[in-house]
Amino acid sequence: MLKTGAKTGPVWAVGTMSGTSLDGVDAAALLTDGHAILDFGPTAYRPYTPAERGAIHRALGRWPGQDGVAEAAEVVETAHAELLSALLADLPEEAGEVLIGFHGQTLAHDPNGLHGARRTHQAGDGAVLAEVLGRPVVWDFRSMDVEMGGQGAPLVPFFHFACAKWAGLSAPCAFLNLGGVGNVTWLDPRLPAPEAEGAVLAFDTGPANAPIDDLMRRRLGATADIGGALALSGRVEEAAVTAFLGHRHFFRMPPKSLDRNEFAAALSFVDRLDDADAVATLTACAAAAVARGFEHFPSPPELILVSGGGRLNAALMAELAARLPCAVAPIEKIGLDGDMLEAQAFAYLAVRVARGLPTSGPSTTGVAALVGGGKVSRPR
Ligand SMILES: Nc1ncnc2c1ncn2[C@@H]1O[C@H](COP(=O)(O)OP(=O)(O)OP(=O)(O)O)[C@@H](O)[C@H]1O
Numbered sequence: 001m002l003k004t005g006a007k008t009g010p011v012w013a014v015g016t017m018s019g020t021s022l023d024g025v026d027a028a029a030l031l032t033d034g035h036a037i038l039d040f041g042p043t044a045y046r047p048y049t050p051a052e053r054g055a056i057h058r059a060l061g062r063w064p065g066q067d068g069v070a071e072a073a074e075v076v077e078t079a080h081a082e083l084l085s086a087l088l089a090d091l092p093e094e095a096g097e098v099l100i101g102f103h104g105q106t107l108a109h110d111p112n113g114l115h116g117a118r119r120t121h122q123a124g125d126g127a128v129l130a131e132v133l134g135r136p137v138v139w140d141f142r143s144m145d146v147e148m149g150g151q152g153a154p155l156v157p158f159f160h161f162a163c164a165k166w167a168g169l170s171a172p173c174a175f176l177n178l179g180g181v182g183n184v185t186w187l188d189p190r191l192p193a194p195e196a197e198g199a200v201l202a203f204d205t206g207p208a209n210a211p212i213d214d215l216m217r218r219r220l221g222a223t224a225d226i227g228g229a230l231a232l233s234g235r236v237e238e239a240a241v242t243a244f245l246g247h248r249h250f251f252r253m254p255p256k257s258l259d260r261n262e263f264a265a266a267l268s269f270v271d272r273l274d275d276a277d278a279v280a281t282l283t284a285c286a287a288a289a290v291a292r293g294f295e296h297f298p299s300p301p302e303l304i305l306v307s308g309g310g311r312l313n314a315a316l317m318a319e320l321a322a323r324l325p326c327a328v329a330p331i332e333k334i335g336l337d338g339d340m341l342e343a344q345a346f347a348y349l350a351v352r353v354a355r356g357l358p359t360s361g362p363s364t365t366g367v368a369a370l371v372g373g374g375k376v377s378r379p380r
């Protein structure tokens, strides 16, 4: 085990994210003392092959020990080992003993016990990765939070707060991630730390790209609606968007989190629409879910900064601009990398775990008290 709190100076860490869109693995290096971001390092991406993606897709919604889960975990571990070996070789020797923050791949997430026990499941064993890479690995970031009564997600909010400080922001703003699922952090960068009362409020907004991707794959054999081109050629069925906003998620108070496929039934209305109208309406639903989230913010943000693949979808960005009561911009506006923010977040959180600092709290996951979730595995 790492000695927590052993050091207080900055260290390099590499974080990884294999997100709900199942496109591939992101990895990014970061220099931090667990509080401030001091530097950003190299990044790398490894897409899953169609066969790998298929193995993960088949295991979605399943728990450890169930069919296909061991196979999916092996795919996740192998892809991460390949990507991380290459990225670690790029880091200068002065980087020292680089800590790895390994999120794994969420296969199932049921923090409210809707289908049995309250639990969350990220495939991939950090102890195996520590052995293969010969480095300390922090992993299983979400279980402890769920065990303590939290949602286990979102976990990026404390990092969003550090990003706002790094960028020198001085007014309340919101960070929106549009991956397979959407999540938002409202934050006030005038406060000293993310743990401070009133500094952050976060929750999952609703489905984002996952239903669009699934429809594109099902009907057209494509991976995504690139640039939002198909949605831009379709017509939004507003009555369907209104019906979608009747889902129970929108009546729950934050913090709240979602499983990737939690909206599958609520979005099945698209089956009766043609391809373009279906994708246009799913895109509008993703934006309308974000707009609905604004009612929970402690004060109106001046700006919402968008990261994740959804910021590259022009139809989704236009829907957000039309439905939100504030300016909308990709996160590159403040000099951050919208493709790598989550991977950087898990580098940041790994250092926090290793130093005994909290990674979530009542206003991010709804856990009763601050929690530092995550296991630390060292190579033998
Ligand atoms: N050029 C593009 N045009 C439209 N959509 C895109 C584009 N590039 C990526 N996307 C969408 O973004 C998704 C990937 O986003 P991202 O990598 O942020 O998600 P993720 O990290 O896997 O998910 P999550 O944040 O929910 O865990 C793709 O599946 C696709 O739907």
Ligand SMILES: CC(=O)N[C@H]1[C@@H]2OC[C@@H](O2)[C@@H](O)[C@@H]1O[C@H](C)C(=O)O
Pocket: 019, 020, 106, 109, 120, 152, 153, 154, 155, 156, 157, 179, 180, 181, 182, 183, 204, 257, 258, 342
């Ligand atoms: C259980 C799980 O993996 N949730 C993901 C998912 O993808 C987006 C959204 O839902 C978010 O809550 C979370 O990821 C980010 C990285 C988070 O924990 O902040």
